[in-house]
Amino acid sequence: MDEPVLLTGAGGRVGQAVLEGLADEYEWKLLLHSPPDDEPDHEYLIGDVTDEETVAEAMDGVGAVIHLAGDPRPSAPWPSVLTNNIDGTEKMYEAAVDAGVEKFVFASSNHAVGAYETDERTPEMYRSDDDYRLDGTEFPRPGNHYGVSKAAGEVLGRYYHDEHGISVCNVRIGNLTRGHPPIDYERGQAMWLSYPDCARIHRCALEADYEFEIVYGISDNDRKYYSLERAKEALGYDPQDNSAEWDGDDHVADYERGV
Numbered sequence: 001m002d003e004p005v006l007l008t009g010a011g012g013r014v015g016q017a018v019l020e021g022l023a024d025e026y027e028w029k030l031l032l033h034s035p036p037d038d039e040p041d042h043e044y045l046i047g048d049v050t051d052e053e054t055v056a057e058a059m060d061g062v063g064a065v066i067h068l069a070g071d072p073r074p075s076a077p078w079p080s081v082l083t084n085n086i087d088g089t090e091k092m093y094e095a096a097v098d099a100g101v102e103k104f105v106f107a108s109s110n111h112a113v114g115a116y117e118t119d120e121r122t123p124e125m126y127r128s129d130d131d132y133r134l135d136g137t138e139f140p141r142p143g144n145h146y147g148v149s150k151a152a153g154e155v156l157g158r159y160y161h162d163e164h165g166i167s168v169c170n171v172r173i174g175n176l177t178r179g180h181p182p183i184d185y186e187r188g189q190a191m192w193l194s195y196p197d198c199a200r201i202h203r204c205a206l207e208a209d210y211e212f213e214i215v216y217g218i219s220d221n222d223r224k225y226y227s228l229e230r231a232k233e234a235l236g237y238d239p240q241d242n243s244a245e246w247d248g249d250d251h252v253a254d255y256e257r258g259v
């Protein structure tokens with residue numbers, strides 16, 4: 001990627017994971033929602049993804065976009081996801097095709113398919129000896145308004161790809177936590193995405209050639225109910241972490257003591 005990459009939501013958790021891993025590999029243009037405490041190491045602008053002028057300025061001259069900005073709360077109320085997630089994503093796509101951007105990577109979510117986790121399937125599906133898998137070809141099945149907004153973002157990508165030819169990669173991100181997987185949370189361990197693997201999958205999404213993709217963004221956990229096959233095949237994703245390596249309190253305690 002020779003041209004700059006626009007990163008929205010750059011001040012958030014996923015944005016930090018991406019920048020920690022890939023800061024030196026690309027020329028970045030960051031979109032921040034509010035002024036940063038410390039001066040960023042990269043070009044940046046401040047604004048809202050629902051503001052057309054901001055978004056047009058942000059898109060100018062970039063080759064690819066990683067669109068993370070939005071309300072990430074599974075409990076987010078409809079007015080917030082309608083504005084920040086759905087309208088914001090539509091504005092981003094519109095500006096991207098206007099500016100001739102080639103590639104759009106969208107932060108979708110496990111919550112776009114959360115309702116597959118039925119009472120009959122859980123908690124067994126969170127365990128390593130269970131072979132139930134979602135692979136990205138299934139119909140979205142959200143369990144909350146936030147998940148609806150992420151499914152809508154994926155469908156917006158389908159439309160902008162089909163009508164305007166922009167390459168689209170929807171990454172259904174699992175549960176990103178720094179350092180170690182969530183503790184005492186089987187579901188979170190099954191969909192853990194480590195910070196380094198988060199950077200890896202976004203690097204792959206920037207580098208690979210594709211038309212329209214839906215992939216799962218998790219580490220290579222022994223426990224899993226999301227298939228990694230499509231991310232490996234279409235993007236060349238090669239995750240290096242596994243929540244099973246953290247089984248047992250000792251590892252987590254060691255990590256937290258800095259051992």
Ligand SMILES: NC(=O)C1=CN([C@@H]2O[C@H](COP(=O)(O)OP(=O)(O)OC[C@H]3O[C@@H](n4cnc5c(N)ncnc54)[C@H](O)[C@@H]3O)[C@@H](O)[C@H]2O)C=CC1
Pocket residue numbers: 008009010011012013014015032033034047048049050067068069070071072073083084088107108109110172173174175176177
């Ligand atoms: N952290 C996780 O485990 C997961 C995150 N995601 C998605 O990844 C993306 C990033 O999530 P996180 O980094 O965890 O959230 P975060 O809350 O840490 O970061 C989101 C950033 O977007 C900015 N933002 C929100 N609304 C905006 C708007 N209207 N205009 C401009 N900026 C806006 C916020 O100020 C914040 O800096 C979100 O779209 C979220 O839905 C998806 C699945 C899992």
Ligand SMILES: O=C1O[C@H](COP(=O)(O)O)[C@@H](O)[C@H](O)[C@H]1O
Pocket residue numbers: 072073074109110111173174175176187188
């Ligand atoms: O999409 C998201 O998913 C993760 C994991 O979901 P959770 O229901 O297990 O918390 C969540 O932590 C994150 O905030 C959200 O954006």
